[in-house]
Amino acid sequence: MRYATTDLHGCLHTFRYLVEEELRLTRQDELYLLGDYVNKGPDSRGVLDYLMQLQAGGYQVRCLRGNHDQALLDAARKRWRWDWLGPRGRLPTLRSFGVGRLCDIPALYLDWLAALPYEIELPDFVLVHAGFNFALPPTEMRQDHASMLNTKKFVFDPARLGGKRLLHGHVPTPTAQVRTKAAARPGSLGLDTGCVYRHNADLAHLTALNLDTWELSFVANREPAYTIGKR
Template sequence: MRIFAISDIHACYRTFEALLQKIDLNKEDELYLLGDYIDRGPSSKEVIELILKLQKENYNVHCLLGNHEVMMLHALRYPHSPEAQSWQHWNGGDSTLKSFGVTFVSDIDEKYIRFMLSLSYYLEKDHFLFVHAGLNFKLADPLGDKESMLWSFDDRPKVNKKWLGDRIIVHGHRIHTRSRIRQNISELDTFPVLGIDNGCVYPKREYNKLCAVELNNMELYFQKNIEIH
């Protein structure tokens, strides 16, 4: 059984679909999606539809909560708040509303809201610990800080290896170049933290790709962004 992780799809449905074809995902595999399915790209609705379709067809797809889902849910609860305005105008929420064909978050179909409300802050499989952004190792129990799981930008945290044991943290949220992701893999014995966000929605040469990692052998797959903007 292969174990894959992909993070920060950011509404790039065609790119996500092409990456799944590239890795030849099958029902014996396990796929961990690390959050930020929506915003910035053009096809938030289609990305979630594809995830729900895979789950309905009994693919082993497990999904984490990302900070962009949290921003959208906040905008749903507090539509007139500064945070809601920031999400819509500065963090890609406008493209998400357009993808769903609505003007207000409250008009998005309830099944998509239920999907976001069902998402986990972290998941574990074998000796891998999946989280969207990171963990707060200043706490005795890093899993007690949900904000850090969603928003942490500490690129080289001082890891509590006694607490972590033989687990490897796999995360997204902070963009890395392809060479940096490969370097992270080469350093896992000394620094067991693997960031896999290759900045799919950022049109710089060293980014602009969606990354998948097969964790049993640490093989990387990259799919260049092919969306029509």
């Protein structure tokens, strides 16, 4: 089977439960992650360690780059100021790596993030973190990395993706809304149900889609208590 999920944001316990108990992932399955493994949540390093462990163990786990992954990479390597996320997002990330500065995050993790692609194309789906600027010509559209990582609104045009469906994350959406939209089997579907926002009953779930059966799996946030801004 093929599965896709997104926006883990340091929620290691929830992700492990999804993989091991809900999906019961095998080495014959394929799991696609649509980005944002770090920041906001309690264990960014643990999420990256687990993803690397799965890949090293022969599991077919393919990961995309998200805007938070890019932000962490830029801040650590280019030493840009990282004020936009605020201390509630920044400090848990630093704590998970056991460092006081982003530039001290071990190169192993930064190299892994730097190697992540911006999109994955399958025979029937295109996977991206946020979406595309469909107003651009197709070739330019798929090189517009800023939109692919950050856009929150787009007008889906399947012709520009060769008739393939689009799966993305990035914008937290209530689980009930995702369930309703998925039932119609739309051409474009967002899978981010705001797992990290544990105080928000409409969100606070990690959602996976079975690309072969179109079945959704929802796992409620299972992390030990942590501080995060409400959404």
